[in-house]
Amino acid sequence: MNLVSGRPLAVIAKVIFVSIALAILGLLAISAFTAGEIAIAAFLALSMIAIAWVYFTNVSVPLKFFLPGIIFLIGFVVVPILYTIVMSGFQYRTGNYISKPEALERVQALGVVQDESMTTYDVTVGRLENGELALLATDYLAGTYFISDSDSKVEIASTDVELNEFEVAVSAPGFEALPPDELAAMDSELSSLRFYSEDSYYLVLEGFEVASLYTQVLEYDAASDSLTNIQTGDVFKDNGRGNYANINNSEDVLIPGWRAPIWFENYAKLFSDPKVREPLVAVFIWTVTFAFLTVLTQFAFGLLLALALNKAIRGRRIYRIILILPYAIPSIMSILVWAGMFNTEFGAINALLGQQIAWFLDPNFARAAVIVVNLWLGFPYFYLVSSGSLQAIPADYSEAAAIDGASPRQIFWQITLPLLLKILTPLLIASFAFNFNNFNLIYLLTGGGPRATLDGEIAGATDILISYTYQIAFGSNVQDLGLASAISVVIFVIVAAISLYGVKKSKVLDEFV
Amino acid sequence: MNSKKIVSLAAALGVVASSLLGATPAMAEDKVITVWADETRGPALSKALGSLADQTEGEWATGYKIKVVSYSSFDALKEALDKATANTGPDVVIGANDWVATGVKNGKVAPLTLPASVRANYTAGALTDLSYQGKLYGIPISMNNTAMLVNTKLTGGKKPATFAEMVDFYTKNKTSKKLSAGLCVAGGGMSFGAIGVLNALGGAPYATDSKGAVLTTKDPIDVTAMTANVKKYLLDSKGKSTGFFPADSTGCKDNFLAGKVPYAVIGNWEWKDYVAKGFNMNNLVSVPGMTKTTFGKSFASVSGAMLTTYAETNGNATGAKSFLNNFFGSATGVVLYARHEQRPPAHKAASGAVSDGAKAFSRTGNQAGMPQIGDILGNSAGGKNFWDALPAYWTAVLIEGKDVAAETKKLNTLFKKNVAEGSKSLK
Numbered sequence: 050m051n052l053v054s055g056r057p058l059a060v061i062a063k064v065i066f067v068s069i070a071l072a073i074l075g076l077l078a079i080s081a082f083t084a085g086e087i088a089i090a091a092f093l094a095l096s097m098i099a100i101a102w103v104y105f106t107n108v109s110v111p112l113k114f115f116l117p118g119i120i121f122l123i124g125f126v127v128v129p130i131l132y133t134i135v136m137s138g139f140q141y142r143t144g145n146y147i148s149k150p151e152a153l154e155r156v157q158a159l160g161v162v163q164d165e166s167m168t169t170y171d172v173t174v175g176r177l178e179n180g181e182l183a184l185l186a187t188d189y190l191a192g193t194y195f196i197s198d199s200d201s202k203v204e205i206a207s208t209d210v211e212l213n214e215f216e217v218a219v220s221a222p223g224f225e226a227l228p229p230d231e232l233a234a235m236d237s238e239l240s241s242l243r244f245y246s247e248d249s250y251y252l253v254l255e256g257f258e259v260a261s262l263y264t265q266v267l268e269y270d271a272a273s274d275s276l277t278n279i280q281t282g283d284v285f286k287d288n289g290r291g292n293y294a295n296i297n298n299s300e301d302v303l304i305p306g307w308r309a310p311i312w313f314e315n316y317a318k319l320f321s322d323p324k325v326r327e328p329l330v331a332v333f334i335w336t337v338t339f340a341f342l343t344v345l346t347q348f349a350f351g352l353l354l355a356l357a358l359n360k361a362i363r364g365r366r367i368y369r370i371i372l373i374l375p376y377a378i379p380s381i382m383s384i385l386v387w388a389g390m391f392n393t394e395f396g397a398i399n400a401l402l403g404q405q406i407a408w409f410l411d412p413n414f415a416r417a418a419v420i421v422v423n424l425w426l427g428f429p430y431f432y433l434v435s436s437g438s439l440q441a442i443p444a445d446y447s448e449a450a451a452i453d454g455a456s457p458r459q460i461f462w463q464i465t466l467p468l469l470l471k472i473l474t475p476l477l478i479a480s481f482a483f484n485f486n487n488f489n490l491i492y493l494l495t496g497g498g499p500r501a502t503l504d505g506e507i508a509g510a511t512d513i514l515i516s517y518t519y520q521i522a523f524g525s526n527v528q529d530l531g532l533a534s535a536i537s538v539v540i541f542v543i544v545a546a547i548s549l550y551g552v553k554k555s556k557v558l559d560e561f562v
Numbered sequence: 563m564n565s566k567k568i569v570s571l572a573a574a575l576g577v578v579a580s581s582l583l584g585a586t587p588a589m590a591e592d593k594v595i596t597v598w599a600d601e602t603r604g605p606a607l608s609k610a611l612g613s614l615a616d617q618t619e620g621e622w623a624t625g626y627k628i629k630v631v632s633y634s635s636f637d638a639l640k641e642a643l644d645k646a647t648a649n650t651g652p653d654v655v656i657g658a659n660d661w662v663a664t665g666v667k668n669g670k671v672a673p674l675t676l677p678a679s680v681r682a683n684y685t686a687g688a689l690t691d692l693s694y695q696g697k698l699y700g701i702p703i704s705m706n707n708t709a710m711l712v713n714t715k716l717t718g719g720k721k722p723a724t725f726a727e728m729v730d731f732y733t734k735n736k737t738s739k740k741l742s743a744g745l746c747v748a749g750g751g752m753s754f755g756a757i758g759v760l761n762a763l764g765g766a767p768y769a770t771d772s773k774g775a776v777l778t779t780k781d782p783i784d785v786t787a788m789t790a791n792v793k794k795y796l797l798d799s800k801g802k803s804t805g806f807f808p809a810d811s812t813g814c815k816d817n818f819l820a821g822k823v824p825y826a827v828i829g830n831w832e833w834k835d836y837v838a839k840g841f842n843m844n845n846l847v848s849v850p851g852m853t854k855t856t857f858g859k860s861f862a863s864v865s866g867a868m869l870t871t872y873a874e875t876n877g878n879a880t881g882a883k884s885f886l887n888n889f890f891g892s893a894t895g896v897v898l899y900a901r902h903e904q905r906p907p908a909h910k911a912a913s914g915a916v917s918d919g920a921k922a923f924s925r926t927g928n929q930a931g932m933p934q935i936g937d938i939l940g941n942s943a944g945g946k947n948f949w950d951a952l953p954a955y956w957t958a959v960l961i962e963g964k965d966v967a968a969e970t971k972k973l974n975t976l977f978k979k980n981v982a983e984g985s986k987s988l989k
Binding site for chain 1: 593619620623624625626647648649664666667668669672673674675676677681697871874877878879880881883884886887888940942944945946947950951954955957958961962969972973
């Protein structure tokens with residue numbers, strides 16, 4: 050195997066760069082592993098192996114160029130898409146957030162009841178002579194002391210115990226207190242221990258110095274995967290939707306629940322639940338309208354400017370620089386500046402118009418503002434691509450048409466525009482797909498509003514699908530990540546279809562197919 | 563393979579190996595309890611406890627030291643807790659009382675039992691604030707409330723006794739004193755901060771009896787009275803805002819400090835900012851009501867140090883409970899913390915260590931405080947939860963100029979549905 054080949058300088062450079070890449074990935078893998086993210090750690094480890102294999106051998110020269118892209122594509126595109134698709138089939142929302150084993154553990158931990166007097170004892174944790182862990186407890190009210198281990202409780206005479214300055218028993222015959230370091234080291238074990246008291250009650254540590262009396266009320270039966278409330282007799286079974294529910298009252302569920310597969314229910318909800326369907330349809334219509342109007346206005350304005358500056362005019366270079374400026378300024382800044390300019394009381398737009406238009410409170414004005422701001426953000430791009438494309442169209446065509454008597458308008462509509470569209474259609478489609486998901490603009494400019502909050506509207510007048518999804522997933526105390534995932538998948542399918550159409554139209558993959 | 567190749571490969575592997583070794587966590591000498599807090603409580607707690615290097619092991623929990631992780635904001639802390647996993651979550655988190663219900667539902671917080679001697683240090687209300695379905699999930703730390711600060715330099719030393727007096731002062735002095743507003747919300751936003759104004763006008767997120775118990779069948783808002791009051795005090799004859807009470811809290815603090823607003827609702831976490839500018843906390847009052855003996859009630863809730871379920875998975879649950887009892891449950895610990903915290907402590911025995919500013923907020927809280935019930939306020943059975951609905955109401959009536967009676971009725975209906983649904987879990 051030719052592990053390292055090439056000129057010395059190239060070999061050294063390769064070794065250094067590959068080593069740095071492996072070291073970074075190794076760091077990330079270890080962090081992921083210690084955080085319990087085994088899948089991510091495994092992916093990073095596999096990436097390390099692939100990098101070492103591809104760059105230290107001659108297995109494939111093209112792979113040396115493609116591998117970083119492939120790794121990033123898998124890590125940042127394929128995996129999130131697959132995860133979103135999987136989550137869209139789950140009941141994954143507030144109250145159904147953790148795994149079933151975790152939820153069962155929590156339900157059992159919560160399924161205890163303290164004794165009516167809410168008794169607590171000052172205790173000393175230690176070991177008996179046989180090595181078993183035990184508590185030496187002080188009962189202030191009764192003035193008694195006892196030692197409790199896992200299955201017995203033995204009273205100790207007050208003359209046999211040694212008390213500390215707080216009158217708490219710290220030693221007794223046959224009992225040795227644990228030293229502080231050992232206590233901390235055994236925390237995990239101690240927190241799960243139950244020390245016998247009487248009847249069904251047991252003592253649980255509430256710190257290293259205190260124990261409380263509890264009794265288990267909910268009992269789990271693994272065979273039937275059910276929980277029974279010993280006091281009421283109620284039986285709770287897995288309802289198949291991520292909760293243990295009372296078999297006699299499906300509304301009575303134990304918390305917390307867990308992420309449970311509900312297959313296509315989130316998708317069905319998009320069509321069957323009017324609370325979701327109605328806003329979704331309105332949002333979808335606006336999303337398509339917004340993306341279409343955006344592309345249309347940006348392209349029209351960009352092309353207009355490109356046509357104007359296509360001829361040699363004085364100061365053309367300066368004009369071009371000025372026109373590209375909006376593209377050079379970070380869009381986040383531009384959007385926030387525009388938001389200020391549309392302010393009803395102090396905004397420059399209203400000052401200019403001499404009006405008091407509440408731009409972000411009226412649905413139509415808000416939509417107009419969104420289109421205007423996006424026009425500002427996007428026209429330089431279309432100006433640039435239109436300028437380039439105009440220069441790529443041979444001048445012979447328009448000259449021949451002019452000789453044949455065609456007017457400039459006819460030349461533009463019959464020759465220039467069709468040729469331009471042939472070149473620019475893939476870019477127009479890509480722009481449409483991009484604006485379909487233009488979250489930043491909506492979130493920063495209008496927040497999706499205006500929305501009639503008091504009428505319970507989730508979707509605002511300028512919400513597009515992606516910002517609406519965000520509202521569902523993170524917009525309130527009740528987060529429905531499963532439903533948001535389902536909408537995300539629908540958006541993905543739409544955008545993927547548009548992109549595929551664009552790719553097909555541009556025939557860029559012809560050489561590879 | 564020649565020597566050059568072997569050297570190259572060895573170098574590569576060496577770099578990788580050394581990096582990996584560098585990344586391997588060092589064996590911790592001390593067991594550590596990790597506490598997450600926000601940008602005000604975190605630094606205060608860090609100062610009270612000292613750095614890890616300065617701490618004596620076992621000072622507050624046998625065998626442990628305490629590590630405090632501060633987040634940039636309350637929202638950032640909440641987000642971090644939402645995203646925490648079994649291996650990354652804290653043992654203790656300092657959060658608002660309305661985190662408890664969601665925390666229990668999402669398996670984030672764990673119950674704990676306080677010894678009777680520790681429980682005795684707190685009011686029943688403070689413990690109820692951090693309880694859910696009969697179980698306690700944290701130990702109360704400090705009170706969270708807002709109150710109204712009067713700029714007596716503007717008002718000529720006069721504190722208003724009624725809502726009408728404030729409006730009257732604004733109307734008469736708006737032009738001459740170049741006032742940008744009469745009463746605005748500087749702390750807590752247009753829901754938490756504006757609840758006193760809502761209540762003064764005749765509304766509340768839920769109706770309560772004299773003991774603070776929620777009355778689920780009673781209308782939270784007296785629609786007729788509130789409609790009349792909003793029209794009379796906040797709107798002009800054409801139904802437009804008079805500018806007395808802005809619907810937005812933006813700029814309120816700056817304008818108040820600049821002497822352009824006579825009355826501002828401020829939070830108890832920020833009173834030092836006002837004292838530093840020469841304001842006296844003796845001028846802190848509850849929002850006046852419609853008559854001289856009534857006040858607009860504000861939320862008087864507690865923030866708490868909550869035990870997380872991660873303490874169990876981190877193997878620190880018993881130590882974390884000890885820390886909560888020994889530090890936040892003891893006068894010694896609370897006094898240490900209170901020295902660096904502006905909010906008044908929830909611990910009764912620590913009241914002697916309270917600063918004048920905190921005392922002023924305690925006074926207004928006792929005078930006109932109402933319980934902050936997270937499960938009702940966060941409930942959105944009516945379409946939106948309280949936190950989103952109240953700001954929307956101010957916008958609707960003060961900016962959009964919508965019909966006050968209709969919007970007030972909508973708000974009442976929405977709150978009523980939220981109360982009906984949210985109060986189910988209180989049983």
